[in-house]
Amino acid sequence: MCAFACRAGETPTFYRDVLPILQTHCQACHRPGQIAPMPLETYQQAARYAASIKAVTQSRTMPPWFADKCCGHFSNDPSLTTGELSTLAAWADAKAPAGDSKDSPTAPHWTAGWNIDQPDVVFKMPVAKHLPAHGDVKYQYIIIPTHFKEDKWVSMSEIKPSNRAVVHHAVAYIRDPKSNWLRGAPTGVAFSADDLPDPAMRHDAMWTDSDILLVYAPGSLPDRWPNGFAKLVPAGSDIVLQMHYAVHGQAGEDQTGIGLVFAKTAPAKRVLTLQLTNDKFQIPPGDPSYRVEVHGSLPNDALLMSFFPHMHLRGKTFEYNLVAPHGRVQTLLRIPNYDFYWQLSYRLATPLLLKAGTVLQAVATFDNSNKNVHNPDPAATVTWGEQTWAEMMVGFFDVAVDPAIDKKTFFQRPR
Numbered sequence: 001m002c003a004f005a006c007r008a009g010e011t012p013t014f015y016r017d018v019l020p021i022l023q024t025h026c027q028a029c030h031r032p033g034q035i036a037p038m039p040l041e042t043y044q045q046a047a048r049y050a051a052s053i054k055a056v057t058q059s060r061t062m063p064p065w066f067a068d069k070c071c072g073h074f075s076n077d078p079s080l081t082t083g084e085l086s087t088l089a090a091w092a093d094a095k096a097p098a099g100d101s102k103d104s105p106t107a108p109h110w111t112a113g114w115n116i117d118q119p120d121v122v123f124k125m126p127v128a129k130h131l132p133a134h135g136d137v138k139y140q141y142i143i144i145p146t147h148f149k150e151d152k153w154v155s156m157s158e159i160k161p162s163n164r165a166v167v168h169h170a171v172a173y174i175r176d177p178k179s180n181w182l183r184g185a186p187t188g189v190a191f192s193a194d195d196l197p198d199p200a201m202r203h204d205a206m207w208t209d210s211d212i213l214l215v216y217a218p219g220s221l222p223d224r225w226p227n228g229f230a231k232l233v234p235a236g237s238d239i240v241l242q243m244h245y246a247v248h249g250q251a252g253e254d255q256t257g258i259g260l261v262f263a264k265t266a267p268a269k270r271v272l273t274l275q276l277t278n279d280k281f282q283i284p285p286g287d288p289s290y291r292v293e294v295h296g297s298l299p300n301d302a303l304l305m306s307f308f309p310h311m312h313l314r315g316k317t318f319e320y321n322l323v324a325p326h327g328r329v330q331t332l333l334r335i336p337n338y339d340f341y342w343q344l345s346y347r348l349a350t351p352l353l354l355k356a357g358t359v360l361q362a363v364a365t366f367d368n369s370n371k372n373v374h375n376p377d378p379a380a381t382v383t384w385g386e387q388t389w390a391e392m393m394v395g396f397f398d399v400a401v402d403p404a405i406d407k408k409t410f411f412q413r414p415r
């Protein structure tokens with residue numbers, strides 16, 4: 001039975017009923033060159049997967065989405081409606097009829113190789129990083145000068161590893177010409193903090209107040225800011241890529257790049273990526289639900305745009321809350337079943353104006369028990385660390401502010 005996309009009593013067909021769903025909900029990943037294992041663009045490609053399409057949509061494993069319906073509405077929520085779910089199920093049950101190809105919707109326009117518009121500029125690691133088959137690889141930094149002669153407003157950006165199998169995460173920082181961070185370190189070649197001669201510089205490698213352009217992690221989406229919103233890359237800035245590689249028994253190489261689309265007009269709002277971080281926890285061995293909390297008050301008014309929670313393999317739940325003066329908690333986003341292999345951003349359908357002084361809280365729980373199939377060592381006491389066998393607790397969030405305000409001025413509290 002199909003409830004919505006096809007007429008009552010009729011069996012859904014591929015071209016008329018199924019293809020439109022695949023186009024809007026699946027093909028961003030299920031097309032050549034993207035992260036999914038197989039394309040779902042043609043009848044032949046989809047028909048052989050009809051039964052598993054039904055199974056993974058009924059179980060809501062596809063499309064991947066982890067926000068609890070309890071809280072918040074998100075503009076990038078790809079979830080299928082009950083009507084779409086029953087269309088896919090009825091189509092599979094009817095042995096995947098093709099129908100008439102004349103009923104096809106117009107093919108969506110994809111930018112070849114990207115999930116953003118055609119980039120105005122692509123910055124790529126100048127040389128590929130060779131990776132060993134085994135062992136931990138220290139965070140690699142690659143400084144790439146933009147040579148921008150003027151300030152650039154970036155409305156979309158996408159980080160694209162050349163080898164997704166080895167990139168555990170990547171952060172693209174904007175090092176503006178006034179910043180001293182990693183100044184004097186080599187440009188264009190990958191190095192780790194340990195390679196730096198100066199102990200102070202080694203120590204500072206991980207800690208920077210540079211603005212973040214974009215974070216990439218498994219399953220994550222590119223940035224596409226709404227009209228009137230953009231990130232600023234000041235003239236003379238460098239892009240600093242921080243690469244975390246995780247290898248799985250096979251030597252290889254990677255040459256990650258980042259594509260930028262410039263805003264067509266000067267934006268009304270500047271987007272800043274901020275973070276709530278707790279790096280002082282100790283997760284006891286075997287604990288199935290260890291709670292880690294962090295909160296902070298906003299130094300200035302800001303429009304809250306989106307969230308990106310980050311933990312490692314023991315991550316279990318994650319929550320962003322507003323805490324009112326009398327302790328009343330309002331949950332903005334709740335991830336009841338965090339999945340390390342699907343790190344998504346969650347964009348508020350309606351950005352939320354937060355007044356200066358508003359307390360924003362992030363709460364994570366970690367599962368360090370042997371029930372957690374991803375747990376590398378339930379007997380370990382786990383603390384903060386770069387590698388996946390250690391943990392992280394970072395609640396990234398994006399805010400929009402006046403275009404003249406940078407991260408440093410945003411953090412100056414008015415007296």
Ligand code: HEC
Nearest residue numbers: 025026028029030035036037049052053056057062063064
């Ligand atoms: C955000 C990217 C993304 C979206 C959107 C997405 N998929 Fe997937 N899909 C993947 C990835 C990656 C895998 C393989 C890894 C996994 O199974 O978790 C996968 C696996 C699958 C599989 C299992 C393949 C197998 O080997 O049996 C099916 C079936 C599937 N997807 C169908 C769909 C359908 C139908 C939609 C839309 C309703 C969809 N997917 C949306 C990324 C995506």
